[in-house]
Amino acid sequence: MVLFCSFFNSTIGRKVLMAVTGLVLVLFVMGHMLGNLQIFLGAEVINAYAYKLHHVLPTPALWGIRLFLLLCVGVHVWMAVLLTLASRRARPAGYAVKRVVQATYAARTMRMSGIILLAFIFFHLAHFTTRSVPGMEYNDERVLSPNEVSLVKHGQAVMKDGEKVTTFNVHDMMVAGFENGLVSAFYILATGLLCLHLVHGVSSMFQTLGLRNATWLPRLNYIARFYGWAVFLGFAIIPIAVLTGVLEKDPTGGETQAIETSATH
Amino acid sequence: MKLNLRIWRQKSPLDKGRFEEYALDNVSEDSSFLEMLDLLCEQLVAEGKEALAFDHDCREGICGMCALTINGIPHGPEKQTTTCQLHMRHFKDGETITVEPWRAKPLPVIKDLVVDRSPFDRIIQSGGFISARTGSAVDANAVPIPKQTADTAMDAAACIGCGACVAACPNASAMLFTAAKVSHMNNLPQGEVEKDRRTLAMVTTMDGEGFGGCTNVGECEAVCPKGISLDMIAQLNRDYTSAQVKNFFEPVS
Missing domain, CATH: 3.10.20.30 (Beta-grasp domain)
Incomplete structure (x- = not known):
């Protein structure tokens, strides 16, 4: 183990840790985006998706995944801090004149975008996961009503032991969250910075792991740009849809339509 | 003027x-x-x-x-x-x-404008060589080397060790210099024998000299008077990681 420690104490080893944890987070972010986009398929779809996320796996496994993701964020940030401090130490006196030759804006601002993203992650978890941001405690009936709706499948409420299965009203929580202009603005800004972070990060990951050559560099740069923009548009379209009134609250959780449909039969 | x-x-x-x-x-x-x-x-x-x-x-x-x-x-x-x-x-x-x-x-x-570049010498001393007995080296053309390999090694060997890469890097990282020296030797059959030991030693010396880490921004490549490419750094990352993994299972001597 002592031998392997030398790897994680080296600049390259630390970068490899950043690349690997970055890969986990890059893949998570795409899954998260695709999950979120289900809001456009109706309240019943996104609510059922949220229900599945919480019930398909046993609770300890869910917590395992959550802690693993947080660990990845932690290691990514920790390594970034160590490397940044080492870089600062390596150049105590700067230049009077410094010109950038070819470094992209995204590459030069990774630390800035990273710090703001970290702040966003804290806010985002407090906002939608623990729901404990003052004035936005969606677990409280007085803030979000109703906060429990029926789980709807194929247009009908899912029944279990003769009772309707209820689930948290994720659809309305998202709409309520984004109806706040400041929250939406921060959300769009953060996803914009995420785009910037990914445009450099996604191809940089392959460079750090040494998994690229001259032929693949331009392709990876293209993939990184595409990935970054796809993530930005996929996330930012939701607050935009809420602010423009395309998405509205659905207090029935998509059930009304289901009852009407079944009544006509 | x-x-x-x-x-x-x-x-x-x-x-x-x-x-x-x-x-x-x-x-x-x-x-x-x-x-x-x-x-x-x-x-x-x-x-x-x-x-x-x-x-x-x-x-x-x-x-x-x-x-x-x-x-x-x-x-x-x-x-x-x-x-x-x-x-x-x-x-x-x-x-x-x-x-x-x-x-x-x-x-x-x-x-004034003169800097001490002896850290570069120490990086070279730690692994920028091949071990061969003086006077018994075989003829250079006795070992067949594919053209592409020779070209890659030659591109790396073009490094003149001026230090512009460190100077341009926002992190004052010496990765491009070290990568050029490592790639030059690791690609050739004469240097491949000591590949892992060399890579570990040179990176350890580089880090020990107090250079910063690479953030893949590419300013080094842009100012390099010999056009050493970031491909060399990708290879260094790959060689170093694989050497560390091998070293974990069986210490590289």
Whole structure:
């Protein structure tokens, strides 16, 4: 183990840790985006998706995944801090004149975008996961009503032991969250910075792991740009849809339509 | 040409250092940047002042001694050009030119524009060689090497160790230099035998000298007078990681 420690104490080893944890987070972010986009398929779809996320796996496994993701964020940030401090130490006196030759804006601002993203992650978890941001405690009936709706499948409420299965009203929580202009603005800004972070990060990951050559560099740069923009548009379209009134609250959780449909039969 | 020069002057490593401004007239557009500095030195000596200290040797772009940050870019504005091969025609008449030494803690200023690049020597000493008995080396052409491999090794071997990569890097990282030296040897059959040991030793020495880490921004590649590419750094990352993994299971000697 002592031998392997030398790897994680080296600049390259630390970068490899950043690349690997970055890969986990890059893949998570795409899954998260695709999950979120289900809001456009109706309240019943996104609510059922949220229900599945919480019930398909046993609770300890869910917590395992959550802690693993947080660990990845932690290691990514920790390594970034160590490397940044080492870089600062390596150049105590700067230049009077410094010109950038070819470094992209995204590459030069990774630390800035990273710090703001970290702040966003804290806010985002407090906002939608623990729901404990003052004035936005969606677990409280007085803030979000109703906060429990029926789980709807194929247009009908899912029944279990003769009772309707209820689930948290994720659809309305998202709409309520984004109806706040400041929250939406921060959300769009953060996803914009995420785009910037990914445009450099996604191809940089392959460079750090040494998994690229001259032929693949331009392709990876293209993939990184595409990935970054796809993530930005996929996330930012939701607050935009809420602010423009395309998405509205659905207090029935998509059930009304289901009852009407079944009544006509 | 008439020039206003803003040049870093520092008496010794302990001196704080400061910029001093000089006016220089009658500079030929065809003179090199170093010849222009020679003129300045003559002028300073004639005025009874101390001449400017700057590194130079071959003046034909192959030794890697010249090392000046000119208007914020190591080796100045021209691509793949050392300071000695940079000509004054690339500057405007009456222009103010700022000249600074490389800025990195591991490469401290000795005097004026001269920096101590001995950390590079120590990186080379730790693994930039192949082990062969003197006098018993086989003929170079006795070992067949594919053209592509030879070309890659030659591209890496083009590094002259000037240190512009460190100077341009926002992290003062010596990854491009180390990567060039490692790739040069690791790609060839003569050097492949000691690949893992070499890679581990050279990276450890590099880190130990206090250089920063690589953030893949590519400024080193952009200023390198020999056009060493980031591909070399990708290979160093790959070779180092695989050497560490092998070392974990069976210590590399």
